[in-house]
Amino acid sequence: MSDLYPSTASASGGQVLQPRPIMWAISLVAVALSLFQLYSAGIQPLGLFYQRSIHLMLIMMLAFLLFPVFGPRRKRGVLGGAIDLVFFAGALITGGYLALFLDQIIDRAGFWSQTDIAVGCIAVVTVLEASRRAVGLGMTIIGLTAILYAFAGPRGELPWLGTFMPGILEHRGYNIDRLVGQLYLGQEGIFGLPLGVAATYIFVFVLFGAFLESTGAGKFFIDMAYSATGRQRGGPAKAAVLASAGMGSISGSAIANVVTTGAFTIPLMKRLGYKPHQAGGIEAAASTGGQIMPPLMGAGAFLIAEYTGVSYLEVVKVSILPAIMYFTTVYLFVHIIALKQGMQGMPRSELPKMRQVMRDGWHFLLPLGVLVYLLAMNMSPMRVGYYAVVTMVVVAALRYAVWFFFVAPRQGQAVTLHSTLDMVWAGIVKLVQSLELGARNAVAVSLACAVAGIIVGVVGLTGLGLKFSSMMMAFSGGNIVLALLMVLLASLVLGMGLPVTASYIVLIVLVGPALTAEFGIPLLIAHLVVFWYSQDSNVTPPIALAGFAGAAIAGSKPMATGFQAWKFAKGLYLIPLFMVFNPEIIMGGAWPIVIWNGVIAILALGAFAAALEGYLFTRMSLIPRVLIVPAIVGVFYPNFLAEVAGVAVMAVAIAGNWLASRREVAPVA
Numbered sequence: 001m002s003d004l005y006p007s008t009a010s011a012s013g014g015q016v017l018q019p020r021p022i023m024w025a026i027s028l029v030a031v032a033l034s035l036f037q038l039y040s041a042g043i044q045p046l047g048l049f050y051q052r053s054i055h056l057m058l059i060m061m062l063a064f065l066l067f068p069v070f071g072p073r074r075k076r077g078v079l080g081g082a083i084d085l086v087f088f089a090g091a092l093i094t095g096g097y098l099a100l101f102l103d104q105i106i107d108r109a110g111f112w113s114q115t116d117i118a119v120g121c122i123a124v125v126t127v128l129e130a131s132r133r134a135v136g137l138g139m140t141i142i143g144l145t146a147i148l149y150a151f152a153g154p155r156g157e158l159p160w161l162g163t164f165m166p167g168i169l170e171h172r173g174y175n176i177d178r179l180v181g182q183l184y185l186g187q188e189g190i191f192g193l194p195l196g197v198a199a200t201y202i203f204v205f206v207l208f209g210a211f212l213e214s215t216g217a218g219k220f221f222i223d224m225a226y227s228a229t230g231r232q233r234g235g236p237a238k239a240a241v242l243a244s245a246g247m248g249s250i251s252g253s254a255i256a257n258v259v260t261t262g263a264f265t266i267p268l269m270k271r272l273g274y275k276p277h278q279a280g281g282i283e284a285a286a287s288t289g290g291q292i293m294p295p296l297m298g299a300g301a302f303l304i305a306e307y308t309g310v311s312y313l314e315v316v317k318v319s320i321l322p323a324i325m326y327f328t329t330v331y332l333f334v335h336i337i338a339l340k341q342g343m344q345g346m347p348r349s350e351l352p353k354m355r356q357v358m359r360d361g362w363h364f365l366l367p368l369g370v371l372v373y374l375l376a377m378n379m380s381p382m383r384v385g386y387y388a389v390v391t392m393v394v395v396a397a398l399r400y401a402v403w404f405f406f407v408a409p410r411q412g413q414a415v416t417l418h419s420t421l422d423m424v425w426a427g428i429v430k431l432v433q434s435l436e437l438g439a440r441n442a443v444a445v446s447l448a449c450a451v452a453g454i455i456v457g458v459v460g461l462t463g464l465g466l467k468f469s470s471m472m473m474a475f476s477g478g479n480i481v482l483a484l485l486m487v488l489l490a491s492l493v494l495g496m497g498l499p500v501t502a503s504y505i506v507l508i509v510l511v512g513p514a515l516t517a518e519f520g521i522p523l524l525i526a527h528l529v530v531f532w533y534s535q536d537s538n539v540t541p542p543i544a545l546a547g548f549a550g551a552a553i554a555g556s557k558p559m560a561t562g563f564q565a566w567k568f569a570k571g572l573y574l575i576p577l578f579m580v581f582n583p584e585i586i587m588g589g590a591w592p593i594v595i596w597n598g599v600i601a602i603l604a605l606g607a608f609a610a611a612l613e614g615y616l617f618t619r620m621s622l623i624p625r626v627l628i629v630p631a632i633v634g635v636f637y638p639n640f641l642a643e644v645a646g647v648a649v650m651a652v653a654i655a656g657n658w659l660a661s662r663r664e665v666a667p668v669a
Helices: 020-042 048-066 076-108 114-134 138-151 159-164 176-183 193-214 215-231 237-249 254-272 275-289 300-308 311-341 354-376 379-409 417-463 466-476 482-494 502-516 522-535 545-554 558-568 571-581 590-614 622-636 640-665
Strands: 007-009 014-019
Touching: 007 254, 020 048, 020 193, 020 379, 048 076, 048 114, 048 193, 048 417, 076 114, 114 138, 114 176, 114 417, 138 159, 138 176, 138 417, 176 417, 193 300, 193 311, 193 354, 193 379, 193 417, 193 502, 215 237, 215 254, 215 354, 237 254, 237 275, 237 311, 237 482, 254 275, 254 300, 254 379, 254 545, 275 545, 275 558, 300 311, 300 502, 300 522, 311 522, 311 558, 311 571, 354 379, 379 417, 417 466, 417 502, 466 482, 466 502, 482 502, 482 522, 482 545, 502 522, 522 571, 571 590, 571 622, 571 640, 590 622, 622 640
Parallel strands: none
Antiparallel strands: 007 014
């Protein structure tokens, strides 16, 4: 029976019982999707609607195969199989109709036929159901709410709903033909910018990450981090910070980072002396940082580039310093806790040797080098991703061939025709597995972008974005700090039901115009602030998703781990504020000003960590801890004298703590 029903892991972590024919179908669709994406990325670029419609069709087909209608822990049965088959056909119709009849649809140019509207209705329902299965119910509910909002109003399909809306949210209402035309047959709905980015840039880099993962790059980055930091105080925790920064170049999910690096780092942190909830919290905070770490930044760098019109390379460049500031803060928290609890490093004998790590895995750096070089040459990110994947495949194949033909014979393994054929077959299997893994990893983000397109389409149709901007101005009273606090709270609420990518898209559509037009925040900084704040649901109780994943590995209480993650990830809240009030670190300026701002920001974040923990070189008394708080405010305030005063106070507090530690050591000496 187990052979007939092999299982695959679901997005929620459960096991999906799949009949063998379904498993074959999953592999077939997944590999076809990855090959289609590689073809359109590097061989023959396709038109906007062709690319996006075929991508979404294959993504939804894969989602309905992977996730049964009644949940991951139940067999499909006859009824479930019939429902899944209907939605599978809906996915096929959704993409196939546009791909086959695109010219005729364009010729109709707004005078849609009843068939157009019927297929559009099928598309909307199918997208929402696929999202429910692969992303979660929260995303689907928000999408449905947006549709109901479009129908509410005197001219809409549901005019009575308009009576329940406050005056500022009222609008004329739209019928089903107008809404479907917006969502399915236009460029501002399902097939809008979010899905366009997912179907081009994001997918090919997710695929690149899958190849790195399946060939062992994750272990290479972790071993490299351990060999660099393992002997220091709190070494495994520092390795977790560095490894998560490296894994941010591979994974598009903070939770995936936690379960990948955390499986190695959390048990070692516990063994070294970190409490279970501290170990889980450190890993969650570090893994969340992987989402803001260039070059990939999850999927955010591509979306920010598309929305702002700034080149992808420029987004990466300006994001390096804030990411370093974030990881420096987490690293300092880890170091301070290690000092506070008297921890030591790991023995040299238990650590991987850097020379051996580099000897075994140096080839993983070649595709990353190709990626960075081609980006610096201003090549399209989609084409760059294609060449990075090809380079990864070639490097892995050459390395395995060298081992097989030259190293293995020295170890007594004969090279024969049979063993050579086995080697080739193993390589083909690994290639297919990587293609399938990349497609599976892209399902959730692509569907989140499709539903985000529904929300964006409704916002554009009803003018909700401008109304939301008016509400922000009214509630904040024109105070920029209050406005940013509202964005933070909104991102936390949205993050309870949406993935990071979708939360960013929805928020920037709603609050972006107000941040730039009303509060004067530069466009790129506004996008970076919203993107950073969209990460907070990973580490902010009561819905600290990455924290809960860390708790599961650490065997600690989820809420306690979530609070630790929230504490360690404080840079996620403070650094965006610093971007707003000191825009030179993003927008550029005179080098002395940029260096000054970078230094004082890192100093302020370090002092904040010390004040929060009550320890730096030794225990910190209450008075300097209290004085550091207004000093940090002074550093963040856009006034040079206030910054100098804040730096002076922090320097005195830190120097005083260092002198106190020396006095404690002196009698012992």
